[in-house]
Amino acid sequence: MPDEVAAHAEQLADQLQEMILIREFETRVSSLFEDNELPGFVHLCLGQEAVATGACWAIDDDDYITSTHRGHGHSIAKGLEPDRMMAELFGKETGYCGGKSGSMHIADVDQGMLGANGIVGAGPSLAAGAGLSIEQSDEDRVCLSFFGEGSMAEGVVHESMNLAGVQDLPVVFVCENNQYGEMTPAEDQHNVDGFEARGEVYDMPAETVDGMSVQDVYEATAEAVERARDGGGPSLLICETYRYHGHYEGDPTTYRTDEEVEQWRERDPIDTLEASLVEGGHIDEDEIEEMRAAARDRIDEAVQFARDSDYPDEEAAFEGVYTEEI
Template sequence: MPDMVAERSDQLVEQLREMMLIREFESRVGTLFENNELPGFVHLSIGQEAVATGACSVIEEDDYITSTHRGHGHSIAKGLDPDRMMAELFGKETGYCGGKSGSMHIADVDQGMLGANGIVGAGPALATGAGLSIDQNGEDRVCLSFFGDGAMAEGPVHESMNLAGVRDLPVVFICENNQYGEMTPAEDQHHVEGFEARGDVYDMPAETVDGMSVQEVYMATAEAVKRARNGEGPSLVVCETYRYRGHYEGDPMNYRTDDEVSEWKKRDPIDSLESSLVEEGFLDESDVEAMRDDASDRIDGAVEFARESEFPAEETAFEDVYTEDI
């Protein structure tokens, strides 16, 4: 039992470290965007770090994920390099997609990150396709599909869940219910009492968890991934979470109150885990401060890398438009 406690505490420390890195990356991105250093739009997931970290802690390096337009956290949790991510946001050739994708379409298929996606609800269809490929090739892989509460009203999400259920595909559908689809409250978009009910429709296990708790997300995802690897088909995990920033950077956020945001911040996933680990004696305040400094230094390096990288040459504009014939 002591070994199990030590192993779990080590994992929690690493999860805290990862959430801090995600938070630092996105906080810096917000500042850079405000200072007009980044082209295009950025959508931040500050406040939602426990979902990406908890879920991706379960899977292996050769497993897959699909993401959303709010995908920086998912990307870092899957193991993508913050240097190349930041370069992509700057539009530089050293970015994951040669500076052509920007924030909303970062992908690294070799790393199992099948893409952030600017189309709401598009990720689950890609995940179901990946699950079908895994099944047909007899591989020991799974695919996590992250999507938001707004996407739960999109047709492709339901088509994907239905097909995954029919074929018993190794897909875990992870709904990040951050309470708003763009500017519309979730309860005004859906005529259903909790998204867990969607699992009943497709006869798949469904569970709603506290998406501000990395431990709850981890445990629910671990059970779903276990089922998927055992050939028992897909699951739905609904994570009740919250984004502290607007739908996009510059969003005036007139649709919610400061009190509401403050109440959710009291449940901050990083602060909560940090306090728990200090109280239980697994970390002290100096450890926590060192972890914060490490995250800040790491992102300092990523920004420097991005700024010093070159923009792609004009003649590459039409490269990578079509895939090679298979």
């Protein structure tokens, strides 16, 4: 393990910085929500940062992703800016979708972020569509599709995986098994022993990955992405992870124990990476504090930007509803 860290120390330090930024964003959103500054619902990915960062690190800027209702980490990892994301959460016109999407539908098609999605299981269908368009236009792109293990019981996810499998589409299905779909434990929702079988029936390679390790997620995704680019078709990755907060902010989480949360926190993706980088002499405590300070400053600026921005005009409600006449 120390050799692994040494071999990738520089990249791991950059990944650490990004995970710290995602955590700072989510932590701040939690307190803004508690203070009633944000309209709508928010679902946070605290604890799941390594999946977003590790997977997105394995793709290029012009590749695509699809996301979920828990999509802030995916968006930051795809390169979206915290200030326009925060403005979107505040419902302001400077947000990525002009303040009309809020947390659950953030998208920036120009950056290949095809959307967070309040419809559970919808992301994989968009990913299959993106994959089809890549194939038909003969482009050298791939699409990563993030979805939760709860979505694995949705018919549309199976239809999308089937289509991707049959047509050898360049899609990597990234299932984040954070152990619960809303308040229901995964084992009470799915009568399978692990999720690999769900990929194998569609004839795609499937692998279970430690979703608390950014390096493991990165390596597995990079391999699947390379296969997809080489015409080898789709893959399924199941990233074992955990969400520290409730399903939504305000969820009393009576369905799980403090001990369980604590056990997962002991494997925290940021703390463990920091410890191994420090232990290997690749980074010191001061540099980690600088990373934290930089993330805090960036999120402070994002909050200020969002607060200072205007709400959209009423007429904006009717813009972007229909396609332009063609």
